[in-house]
Amino acid sequence: EPEVTQTPSHQVTQMGQEVILRCVPISNHLYFYWYRQILGQKVEFLVSFYNNEISEKSEIFDDQFSVERPDGSNFTLKIRSTKLEDSAMYFCASSEQQGPYEQYFGPGTRLTVT
Amino acid sequence: AQTVTQSQPEMSVQEAETVTLSCTYDTSESDYYLFWYKQPPSRQMILVIRQEAYKQQNATENRFSVNFQKAAKSFSLKISDSQLGDAAMYFCAYRTHNDMRFGAGTRLTVKP
Numbered sequence: 001e002p003e004v005t006q007t008p009s010h011q012v013t014q015m016g017q018e019v020i021l022r023c024v025p026i027s028n029h030l031y032f033y034w035y036r037q038i039l040g041q042k043v044e045f046l047v048s049f050y051n052n053e054i055s056e057k058s059e060i061f062d063d064q065f066s067v068e069r070p071d072g073s074n075f076t077l078k079i080r081s082t083k084l085e086d087s088a089m090y091f092c093a094s095s096e097q098q099g100p101y102e103q104y105f106g107p108g109t110r111l112t113v114t
Numbered sequence: 115a116q117t118v119t120q121s122q123p124e125m126s127v128q129e130a131e132t133v134t135l136s137c138t139y140d141t142s143e144s145d146y147y148l149f150w151y152k153q154p155p156s157r158q159m160i161l162v163i164r165q166e167a168y169k170q171q172n173a174t175e176n177r178f179s180v181n182f183q184k185a186a187k188s189f190s191l192k193i194s195d196s197q198l199g200d201a202a203m204y205f206c207a208y209r210t211h212n213d214m215r216f217g218a219g220t221r222l223t224v225k226p
Binding site: 033035037041042043045048056058089091093098102105107108 | 151156157159160164205207214215216218
């Protein structure tokens with residue numbers, strides 16, 4: 001069964017450093033998403049991406065964040081200058097279409113900023 | 115802004131019994147979708163059940179069913195014949211277009 005994959009599973013970085021979190025969505029999916037979950041808190045929407053551009057973003061997704069689909073398979077989230085409060089689990093998801101269609105989540109990348 | 119509220123931080127159920135998890139949401143939209151996701155200790159997000167707002171019939175997936183009350187903006191999840199493997203965090207989610215909002219979650223414990 002196809003699945004969303006994410007690398008790395010755990011990333012440790014120092015405050016102020018740039019990080020890139022990688023995701024490989026399901027191959028025939030067209031809509032891609034990033035979410036984050038601070039430990040013990042709810043999952044928060046960051047951004048959605050379709051047709052090589054951001055279709056929607058939340059207030060969390062500020063200028064420190066960017067997303068890119070550099071090739072036909074990868075979908076990346078970049079944090080330019082990490083802060084301690086960026087420590088969280090980051091989930092990538094993809095879906096075939098908009099609306100009620102299931103978003104398939106990846107296993108997540110745990111980001112620890114020290 | 116759309117908000118999703120899960121008023122039960124923790125719930126407990128005896129194996130084989132039935133439990134209901136509550137969820138309410140706030141929206142001015144008429145066209146939207148509702149989901150329940152399960153997050154086991156592995157932290158993978160797994161879709162349990164979905165409901166389109168325009169459908170009056172409550173969704174059912176095996177032992178999982180919902181009670182969707184559109185006027186009350188309520189979307190509860192009922193788990194019948196609870197199993198040990200049902201123990202997890204359960205998140206209610208609301209979606210319109212591409213923006214998915216999650217509730218704070220309910221931690222379900224299943225007692226053998």
